[in-house]
Amino acid sequence: xxxxxxxxxxxxxxxxxxxxxxxxxxxxxxxxxxxxxxxxxxxxxxxxxxxxxxxxxxxxxxxxxxxxxxxxxxxxxxxxxxxxxxxxxxxxxxxxxxxxxxxxxxxxxxxxxxxxxxxxxxxxxxxxxxxxxxxxxxxxxxxxxxxxxxxxxxxxxxxxxxxxxxxxxxxxxxxxxxxxxxxxxxxxxxxxxxxxxxxxxxxxxxxxx
Numbered sequence: 001x002x003x004x005x006x007x008x009x010x011x012x013x014x015x016x017x018x019x020x021x022x023x024x025x026x027x028x029x030x031x032x033x034x035x036x037x038x039x040x041x042x043x044x045x046x047x048x049x050x051x052x053x054x055x056x057x058x059x060x061x062x063x064x065x066x067x068x069x070x071x072x073x074x075x076x077x078x079x080x081x082x083x084x085x086x087x088x089x090x091x092x093x094x095x096x097x098x099x100x101x102x103x104x105x106x107x108x109x110x111x112x113x114x115x116x117x118x119x120x121x122x123x124x125x126x127x128x129x130x131x132x133x134x135x136x137x138x139x140x141x142x143x144x145x146x147x148x149x150x151x152x153x154x155x156x157x158x159x160x161x162x163x164x165x166x167x168x169x170x171x172x173x174x175x176x177x178x179x180x181x182x183x184x185x186x187x188x189x190x191x192x193x194x195x196x197x198x199x200x201x202x203x204x205x206x207x208x209x
Contacts (some may be wrong), residue, residue, distance in 0.1 A: 001078050024085060038058065071168065085150075091197075110158065113133075148188070151196045163178070
């Protein structure tokens, strides 16, 4: 059984997907299974993923949105921990290593997230004061806006099994709804290292809706 299952949901993002996949395969922490859930792509995504052979578990489904794609990935995931990576984002090489180290030192923790680098239209931008991150019982800080990126989260399977996954009625903001649900019941711990690259500004970015 792998220590970490990584789930990449994707829909017609072949131009970004290869970099996302490579950022997982290039992690310093290697005890990983990588699952790509293709949410009905028509841009040659399957051919791209098939070139990686057995390094990736590939699932295709009719287009149902990112919530359904992530939930589908968790259904077949076998890892002790679950991580999500949006197909337009990237991980820095020590992302998983540092999060696993955190859990090893804090066995009572069930979920953690990391800081991030923002790239918009190819240019690095700085977050505003309202985007500040918090650690522990962060529910009140989450109410004004979503401060957690799905690509930054690592969650223990035992916690995932107690929640109902992403609400598939949400085609956007499905992650925000989940973090609120979790944050109301559990502390969510923050690692201040910038361990992911969050890319935005492209036309198909769902958060623009």
